[in-house]
Amino acid sequence: MTFVRLDRPEEEVADASVAPPGRPKGRLRRRPLGGPRWVGWAFVLPGLIGLAVFIVIPQVASLILGFSDSTLLGGTQFTGGENFARLLRDPQFINSVIVTSIFVLVYVPANIAISMAMAMWLKTRIAGRNWIRVIFLIPALSPMVANAAVFRLLFQQDGVVNQALAAIGLEPIPWLSDGNWALAVVIGVSVWQSFGYNMIVLGAGLDSISPDVIAASRIDGAGPIRRFVSITLPLVSPALFFTTVLTVIGAWQTFAQAYVITGGGPGNSTMTIMLYLYQTAFTNNQLGYASAIATVLFVIIAIFTLFQLWGQRKWVHYD
Amino acid sequence: MTDQKLQAPGLSWRRRGRAIGFAANTTAAWLVALVFSFPLIWTFFTALKPGNEVFGAKISFIGSEVLWSNFADAWTEVDFGRLLLNSLVVAAISTALTLVIATLTAFAFARLRFPGRSAIFLLFVITLTLPSEVAVVPLFLGFDQARLADTWFALIIPGLFGAFGAFLLRQFMLQIPGELEEAARLDGASTWRLLISVIVPLVRPALSVLAIFAFLGSWNSFLWPLIILNSSDKWTIPIGIAGFTTQTGTQWELLMAACMMTIAPVVVVVAIAQRQLVAAIGAGAFGGR
Structure with a gap:
């Protein structure tokens, strides 16, 4: 690996x-x-320029625009920290931070736990294991918009999920018209869509563990739990760390699911930060204010990422 | 003798137990896979139903008639033909350009030595952890100022420079023995020649995986096309589907037919290239989700 x-x-x-x-x-x-030494530069230059112009500079520009009142046609005036002061008083924004925090807190652990459990299960003897792996991978490589449209159908008031509940004698659940249930559906489709991908990354991590190590621990009398905690987990920790960091980064930027399934509703209960940013910028034409939202989101993600990079020395073992 | 007699049934019991365990394990795993794929199965059957039977009192997979014509209707209703063509063209161009740029970059990192290489490589790694979607506003503003908003150029170009492709190829290029390179050099090959005639043919498997990922990345992309494209004749499939779902009075059977036609190519690609895809994803070549 x-x-x-x-x-x-x-x-x-x-x-x-x-x-x-x-x-x-x-x-x-x-x-x-x-070949002279500048030849290397010639080869790296197209990629480097592209990276600078379309990835690095927009990030920097976003930080700067956050201090302006930029609109699409109205030009740009710098207004100091006004946007950020306004953000602190903006109930819609605070709500979107809470909604996204809940999303991250539920989605990331669920994703990692299910990915890990499935990866371990698929290590056992199963006929047609490769095909099962492919089945789990398909939604992860399909358009989120199509997946979300499918879930929107399943969770309609008279959709198949409520039909199934009725069939076993349960009351229908107002999936998309109740705020908490709607957020649950958005989290559900996200986990359904994405865990197959992490399952494969973690599966490769498991594959790299030498069977001798497992056998040795067995001989030493380690039970399954002990084996998991003391052998499997440390040895798979680089893969686990890698998937967690990138899954957290992605989770904070959740957009398409909420846009397609609920449009942020009902009553802003599924309004993620990215969706609020999108509406602020492209529906309400407040590009400066939206950039301030982007800056806060950037800082949140940076804190989470740096915290994990700092924390990894405590639990990640590179051999 | 007695030992053997005692042992023989024990062994066969153990073997039988193992066979039962294997069968139970397999059945359970396939059941989970079946439940997991239920949304897609349901989508397929919904796409074949008459419009007024999509919702009903009881669960039924098949309506009063099987309407394959829904697929044709989706084609005209959402102008799916146009969306499909747009998505294909955009994805094809994106893929080709991504491969070229990633190959050049990876080659420089893997096989060439030049001042500042480690610093540039570090920059590439740092961008992996940058939240790219956060920066859509200035990106949009830049293209708008350059009067390039609502063009395929603006749609395609920001997606070409992700660092994961360069990392994947670099990894493969590092594994090519130096002797091959020396032999080519001694035969008088230029650096360019070395890349085209020696390195690229040897990393072809990695290139095809990268091609699949670049294609799917473009095929699935939603936020940026939603922002940068205005005119509906330039829309790609995800934009069409999203617009379709937010209209009032959704024609679910047509929407599901469109979703089916969007996901089906992915299923085919994943099924064909499963081994290579699983290997590349497993290597962490394209990040986590």
């Missing part, structure tokens, strides 16, 4: 054959034959 280490990119996990750059060692790192 060869994960990019998010904290120390020069090293890749379990890829000892590659010496760190700057210290030519071994046959892979021998001095290149021919």
Whole structure:
């Protein structure tokens, strides 16, 4: 396995054959034959310029625009911290932070737990295991919009889920007209859609554990729980860390599910930060204010990411 | 002798127990997979129902008649043909350009040494953790100022520079033995020649996986097309479907037919390339979800 280490990119996990750059060692790192040193720049330049112009600069520009009252046609005036003061008093914004926090708090653990459990289950002997894996992967690679439209049908008041509840004698549930249930549906479709992907990343992590280690722990009398906590978890921790960091980043930016299934409703109960940002910018034409929302979202994500990078030394084991 | 007699039935019991365990485990796993895929199965059957039978008192998979014509109706009703063509063209262009850019970048990182390489590589890694969708406002504003909003150029170009593709290819290129490179150099091959004639053919499997991911990335993309495209003749499938769902009085059977036609190509691609996809995702080549 060869994960990019998010904290120390020069090293890749379990890829000892590659010496760190700057210290030519071994046959892979021998001095290149021919070609002046600027040649490398020529090759990296298209990607680097694109990365700078379309990824890095917009991030910086977003931070700057947050201090302006920019609109689409009305030009841009800098207004200092006014947008941020307004955000603190904006009940819609505060609501969207709460809604998204709940989403992240439920979605991420559920996603990781189910991915991990399924990955471990699929390690056992199952006929047609590869096809099951493919079935779980399909929604993750399909358009979120189509998946969301499907769930919107399933959870209609007279949809198939309530029909099934009626068939076993239960009352119908107002899935999309009750705020809490609507958020539950949005979380549900998100987990359904995405866990198959993380399941495969974690499955590859499990595959890299040597069977000898498991066998040895068995001989030493470790039970299944002990084996999971002391052997499996530490050995799969790089994959677990990697998926968690990127899943958290994605979760804070949830948009399409809420847009398609509920449009943020009922009563803003599924209004995620990204959806509120979108409406502020492109429905209400307040690009400056929307950029302030973006800045807060950026800071939230940065804090979560840095916190995880800092915390990984306590539980992630790279061998 | 007696030992053997005692052991033999024990062994066979154990074997039988194992076979039963295997069968039970397999059945359980397939049941879970079936429940998991129920939404898609239901979508398929809904797409074949008459419009007034989509909702009913009881669960029934098949309506009073099986209307394959719903697929044709979806084609005209949402102008699915146009959406499909747009999505295909945009995805094809995106894929081709992504492959070229990622190959050049990965080659520089993997096989060339130049001043500042580690710093640039670090920059690429940092962008992996940048929340890209957060920056849509200035991106939109930039294209709008350049009078490029509502063009396919603006739709396609920001998606071409994700760092994951370059990482995947770099990983494969690092594994190519240096001897091949030296041999090519000694034969007088230029750096460009080395890339085209030696490196690219050797990383073809990685290129095809990257192609699939670039294609699906474009195929599934929603937020950016929603923002940058205004005229409906440029819309891609997700925009069409989203617009369809927010109209009042949704014709569910047609919407589900459209969803089916959107997901079906994904199913085919995943089924065909499953081994390569699983390997690439497992390597963390495209992040987590």
